[in-house]
Amino acid sequence: MVKWQIHLDLQCPHSKRVFDQLDDLKAAFGDEYEISVVLTALPFHHNAFYAMQGAYAVESLAGAAARDMFIKEAFAQQGTFENSPTAAMPRSKVLELFAGIAEQACK
Numbered sequence: 452m453v454k455w456q457i458h459l460d461l462q463c464p465h466s467k468r469v470f471d472q473l474d475d476l477k478a479a480f481g482d483e484y485e486i487s488v489v490l491t492a493l494p495f496h497h498n499a500f501y502a503m504q505g506a507y508a509v510e511s512l513a514g515a516a517a518r519d520m521f522i523k524e525a526f527a528q529q530g531t532f533e534n535s536p537t538a539a540m541p542r543s544k545v546l547e548l549f550a551g552i553a554e555q556a557c558k
Contacts, residue, residue: 462496
């Protein structure tokens with residue numbers, strides 16, 4: 452089976468639109484392609500690397516299903532960690548945002 456990797460940035464609004472259509476893509480092409488998500492961090496999305504680290508930390512602690520839930524929750528809460536709302540926020544507060552998302556993902 453041919454692999455189809457979809458690269459997403461958890462802070463990117465375009466990635467969010469792709470993620471929102473992922474189930475439809477899998478339904479339409481899942482018989483032809485092994486579709487998987489690969490997280491990346493675009494350098495102009497200041498918090499995308501932290502989000503990506505959070506997703507992979509959750510996966511290492513709680514498994515792939517928890518990682519997928521983290522990704523879903525991160526996209527749902529994307530507005531809270533965009534560049535503008537976090538520009539003057541200390542990094543520790545930004546990391547607390549992702550810790551909260553991780554707690555929700557691991558429930």
